[in-house]
Amino acid sequence: MSDGADRGASPVELAVVMPAVLLLLFGSIQVAAWFLARSTAMHAAQSGVNAQRVHQAPSGAGVERATAFLAAAGDWLADPKLTCATTATEVTCTVTGTSISVVPGVHLTVSQTAHGTVERWTEPAR
Numbered sequence: 001m002s003d004g005a006d007r008g009a010s011p012v013e014l015a016v017v018m019p020a021v022l023l024l025l026f027g028s029i030q031v032a033a034w035f036l037a038r039s040t041a042m043h044a045a046q047s048g049v050n051a052q053r054v055h056q057a058p059s060g061a062g063v064e065r066a067t068a069f070l071a072a073a074g075d076w077l078a079d080p081k082l083t084c085a086t087t088a089t090e091v092t093c094t095v096t097g098t099s100i101s102v103v104p105g106v107h108l109t110v111s112q113t114a115h116g117t118v119e120r121w122t123e124p125a126r
Contacts, residue, residue: 030102036076037099037110044069044077045114048084048093055119059086062093076100077110091116 044066052062062084070080080097096111 026103030099030106030108033076033102034099034108034110037078037097037108038112040070040073040076041080041095041097041110041112042114044073044080044082045093045095045112048082048095049091049114049116052084052086052091052093053116053118055121060084062086062091066093066095070095086118089118089120091118 047069048062048066051057051065054061063082066082066084070077070082076099077095077097078100080095082093082095084091084093086092092113092115094111094113096109099108099110101107
């Protein structure tokens, strides 16, 4: 039989291990939030490109569509900034921001860019 020398060892071991377990738990949730923010930014950028690349799309259509997407997607991406640049042949939309923070003091930056070809009339091949 035990003489009681190990009495109370389990709570002490738990107190030592629990901060590491909580750090891993919240760290994994923070990484998941970062991936969701990246996905949200990418889909917003793609949505902006799809709106801006349409034949004779008005200026600002891409930013408007991306802003609407971000409003509907929720708060996964904090402080989003949108830019869409259009040339004669190409559209590029970039969405940047930070993911929501689960771990205090951790602010992970997200930046996603999408490209697309502008729809236009061209001469047929002969």
